[in-house]
Amino acid sequence: MRITRVLGAALLTLGLAAGPAAADSSPSDSSPPGSTPSPSASDGASAPTSAGTSFRTATEIAQGKTATASASTGDYLYWSFPADVGRRPTVRATVKLPRSHAAQTWQVDVYDGLRRRQACQYGAQTRTVEPGTGSVELACVLRTVRAWSQPWANDPLPGTYYVRLTAVDVRTADLGQPVGARVRVESKDIGGPAAVDGRLAKPLVPGVAARTQAETDGKSEQSAEPAALSGTEPDGGWSSGWWSDRWVWTAIGAALAALAGIGGYALTRGSGRPSRMPSQGS
Template sequence: MRTAHLLRTAAGLTAAGAALLAGASAPASAAPADTGTASPGASGSAVPGTAGTSFLTAAALGRGAPVQLSASTGDYLYWAFGAAAGQTATVGVTVSLPPAANRHGAATWTVDVFDGLRRRQACTAGTQTAAAAADAATVSLDCTLRQVRSWAEPWSGDPLPGTYYVRLSATDLPEPDLGLPVRVEARVTSEDGDAEPEGGGLRAPLVPAVHPGATLAPGAVPSAAPPAPSGPSAARPVERARGWFSGISSRWIWTAGGGVLAALLGVAGYSLTRHPRRRPSAG
């Protein structure tokens, strides 16, 4: 029994030693794999992505590395991204066109940006529409939106925080070129700014008070009321003459005159067109 116990103890020590040796050698073999690993898009390179064919199926477009995908000429491609108050977003799209030998002419590409209510947003900078020649290899489009506001009037079209949609389309191209394969690269970047740029105060009136005939000293601030004239030559304020018809506006006078004239014309017309009735003869 004692011999068997010693054998079991020796076997356990041997297994523990083997496990320690394996653990000590594992980091040495895994170290080269960790040093050469990088996350996709960390260096700004494009990553594979997708695109929708309508507003409801728009693919998410995150900030950072651009996304690349294959598409066909003539398809409508949709992406969606979010924007917060104070941000100014810029959307960029690069289309790698088919070989010139397979195309039949020039093509025009357009990128449009819509807000969550499907309202088309204006671009403050960038090339929103570009024409690619028949021998061009790529066409680049970009659109810089207005700064997103924290609030806006209901009737205005100012950009508000929320989801925005990007649509890429070929607006003008030869019909035989429909369906040719293209390679699309889309990206979105944003710059943070003041969320409420209109929150400042007015230090001075935009239009200062004007007092005809008064001269102010340099640096003096005009008072709320003009200075009263003095001296024997001061002009007195002109008072409007008051009479019987001073409180009646000219509109009422013209209305009453027009009514009287219409009545007279009506009586005159009746008298001119009235014919006397003939009495029937007694016989």
């Protein structure tokens, strides 16, 4: 009877530990009945139809949206997107080529908020197409974004990421030919296995300095205003920090260890009282 009570208490503990994880993974379930959830920022935003030509003019795109752009062979095309802790971003790019062209090599690169080039875990980051090929598809799967890293490491950290798409080793005859680009960014939630101890104070989001022109005594002077952060932000905002499903697995492991200890004790203690040893006569 005591074993049954202990097992019931352990199962109740497991249910209480898994409750916060379920609430965290499906926040929309907590809305009152009959209410309509408000659309996120990316749902109402239209996909951009242009690309920047440098890091500072990169076009902001939301994850899950397909951005398009018309350009010329030889141009550098830039987009930016946000990536949060525990996510593994995947960048896919498709370039529609003109009917007649020589062999070309296209490449997509991804940089973090410090403009450090991030290595692709897998995917066709660079491809060479034969003459007359209609399109080329590229992909880059980044490593999982970490909450914290050593200063000398090149680990991906939360913040703004840049996508650069361009053709390399282009012949002079192909420069300036019209091309069409399409870029889409998606992320996979890795969760607890990517959790680390430590966290950045703020995500690596570049500041855009705003300046105003003031005319004084016929001379143009510049007065700097406080820098404004980039508008890119994940749906639901940046990760607040302390919660991770690693807490759930830790609680489950502790409960299983307790159950194993109780079961082992119940099996080894025996069911009856120990028999008395007969006294030895002299």
